Amino acid sequence: MNMQIARTLDLKGLSCPLPIVKTAQAMRELGSGELVEALATDPGAVADFRAWCTSTKNELVEQTEADGVYRFVIRKK
Amino acid sequence: MPARVVVLGGGVGGTLAANLLAKQLGRDAKVTVVDPTGMHHYQPGYLYVALGQANGRWLVRDERTLLRREVELVIDGAVRIHPDAGTVQLERGGSLEWDYLVLATGARLMHEQIPGLVEGSFGFYSLDDAQRLREELRRFRGGRILVGVAGIPYKCPPAPVEFVFMLEEHLRKRGIRERSEVTLLSPLNRAFTIEQASKVVQPFMEERGIGLTTFFNVEEVDPQAHVVSSLEGEKAEYDLLVLIPPHHGQQVISDSGLGDVSGWLPTDRYTLQVQDRERVFAMGDATNLPISKSGSTAHFEAPVIASRIASLVRGTAPKTNYGGRVMCFLETGNRKATVLRFDYEHPPTPPQPNLLWHSAKWMFNRMYWETVPQGRIPDLPKAREKGPDDEHADRANA
Amino acid sequence: MTTANVTRSIDARGMPCPGPLMSLIGAIREGTVGDMIEVLSSDEGSKTDIPAWIAKAGHEIVEVVQEPDHARFVIRKVR
Numbered sequence: 001m002n003m004q005i006a007r008t009l010d011l012k013g014l015s016c017p018l019p020i021v022k023t024a025q026a027m028r029e030l031g032s033g034e035l036v037e038a039l040a041t042d043p044g045a046v047a048d049f050r051a052w053c054t055s056t057k058n059e060l061v062e063q064t065e066a067d068g069v070y071r072f073v074i075r076k077k
Numbered sequence: 078m079p080a081r082v083v084v085l086g087g088g089v090g091g092t093l094a095a096n097l098l099a100k101q102l103g104r105d106a107k108v109t110v111v112d113p114t115g116m117h118h119y120q121p122g123y124l125y126v127a128l129g130q131a132n133g134r135w136l137v138r139d140e141r142t143l144l145r146r147e148v149e150l151v152i153d154g155a156v157r158i159h160p161d162a163g164t165v166q167l168e169r170g171g172s173l174e175w176d177y178l179v180l181a182t183g184a185r186l187m188h189e190q191i192p193g194l195v196e197g198s199f200g201f202y203s204l205d206d207a208q209r210l211r212e213e214l215r216r217f218r219g220g221r222i223l224v225g226v227a228g229i230p231y232k233c234p235p236a237p238v239e240f241v242f243m244l245e246e247h248l249r250k251r252g253i254r255e256r257s258e259v260t261l262l263s264p265l266n267r268a269f270t271i272e273q274a275s276k277v278v279q280p281f282m283e284e285r286g287i288g289l290t291t292f293f294n295v296e297e298v299d300p301q302a303h304v305v306s307s308l309e310g311e312k313a314e315y316d317l318l319v320l321i322p323p324h325h326g327q328q329v330i331s332d333s334g335l336g337d338v339s340g341w342l343p344t345d346r347y348t349l350q351v352q353d354r355e356r357v358f359a360m361g362d363a364t365n366l367p368i369s370k371s372g373s374t375a376h377f378e379a380p381v382i383a384s385r386i387a388s389l390v391r392g393t394a395p396k397t398n399y400g401g402r403v404m405c406f407l408e409t410g411n412r413k414a415t416v417l418r419f420d421y422e423h424p425p426t427p428p429q430p431n432l433l434w435h436s437a438k439w440m441f442n443r444m445y446w447e448t449v450p451q452g453r454i455p456d457l458p459k460a461r462e463k464g465p466d467d468e469h470a471d472r473a474n475a
Numbered sequence: 476m477t478t479a480n481v482t483r484s485i486d487a488r489g490m491p492c493p494g495p496l497m498s499l500i501g502a503i504r505e506g507t508v509g510d511m512i513e514v515l516s517s518d519e520g521s522k523t524d525i526p527a528w529i530a531k532a533g534h535e536i537v538e539v540v541q542e543p544d545h546a547r548f549v550i551r552k553v554r
Contacts, residue, residue: 020440048444230493230501265528271491294500323504421489
């Protein structure tokens with residue numbers, strides 16, 4: 001599986017709903033199948049990213065957390 | 078024996094509070110939500126229905142689907158609350174006993190209080206009103222539209238301003254903007270309550286030719302003459318009148334002798350207790366707090382109430398306070414919006430309307446059903462110094 | 476010092492929305508003639524906003540007291 005990240009977004013320090021909004025904007029510039037990586041510190045982002053991926057059918061490939069930073073990898077449908 | 082927690086009202090506040098309580102207390106509590114219709118409305122959507130941009134179906138869901146499985150839902154009206162006896166009487170004749178009561182009963186619209194309002198105007202503060210206004214706007218071919226406020230307090234202070242912006246855009250898209258005039262009748266001496274927000278939006282209003290009449294608090298409507306009159310003694314003529322009706326607390330609150338003259342519950346601004354009663358809490362639109370009546374208020378209050386009741390059930394001193402946090406979007410049309418975020422200690426500093434906040438509002442609208450009522454967006458606790466909460470705890474334990 | 480006999484008190488300190496003036500207008504709408512309404516406000520704008528509306532709406536400012544961190548207005552509903 002190709003895990004080449006097309007774009008990384010540093011969204012640390014932004015609070016809900018900005019992390020998901022900025023990610024959605026960045027995704028518009030990607031091609032189908034491309035991956036974006038988003039780094040956020042807002043705990044609300046976990047629910048936001050899950051809900052957004054469910055409603056938009058983009059795939060939440062990976063979601064991890066380390067030292068208060070949440071990392072999301074999303075594949076554009 | 079599990080503590081019995083009864084939540085009156087299945088709107089955003091009641092639903093979220095019930096879910097958080099069930100999650101935090103597990104088998105230590107039996108949580109019941111009582112709601113007259115069992116249908117949960119996403120009220121920020123009414124505006125879109127009125128402007129023909131959304132369907133009512135998008136805004137309404139079965140409350141049962143939003144509650145955790147272990148939360149009981151009783152679809153019935155509450156007719157009398159007995160705070161000392163710890164009971165609530167229901168419309169169909171039953172009654173519920175409670176150890177802790179959460180009043181999330183919201184606000185009701187009192188259209189009849191303003192002479193001529195029903196016959197002479199339209200609104201968008203209920204699904205019915207929004208649908209009626211949508212039909213009227215479809216028939217509208219041009220003329221003078223006035224948007225005003227016929228009662229204070231009212232839910233969602235930004236809404237009249239949002240409405241005039243979105244209406245103006247709507248008229249342009251329909252090609253009837255040239256033949257129309259849109260004016261906001263503000264109850265204040267500016268467009269909006271928060272001065273910095275007014276400074277930000279007023280230039281946009283001017284740019285788009287939206288009129289602003291200040292200090293106009295609607296008192297009466299003459300549906301035949303098409304004239305609306307203000308408390309301040311002025312009159313204005315209209316072709317189409319859109320009004321925010323007067324709001325009151327729910328009937329059950331007044332009938333139970335718990336509310337003030339307009340049915341709002343006397344509530345502590347930090348602990349959200351009603352009249353210093355240890356086991357009765359109020360939230361959202363139902364309180365008498367001179368704070369925004371907005372969904373976000375209830376959203377941020379719910380974790381505080383859940384946490385306080387959980388502490389009481391467990392026999393520890395409640396520590397969490399509501400810090401006055403509110404967050405409201407203000408849509409200015411043309412794919413731009415600003416945001417108002419503040420609490421008791423921090424006044425708002427609204428940014429210039431931009432696409433980012435318009436997108437944020439749009440996303441919130443779409444994601445609400447999957448996130449907010451279930452408590453999936455955590456409230457971020459703020460560090461607090463020793464405050465009134467500690468005094469309450471000391472008193473409770475004395 | 477005040478001797479005003481207050482019938483309704485609104486503590487709007489730290490509450491920018493809907494704000495002290497709106498809360499006052501609400502209390503006037505809900506109240507009866509003769510009511511003495513007290514409003515506590517920490518917002519600077521109230522000092523001009525409140526008198527401006529009172530003048531236009533025809534009520535009476537009975538008292539204004541400036542405390543270190545807020546202002547206290549007492550208004551009588553005249554009509």
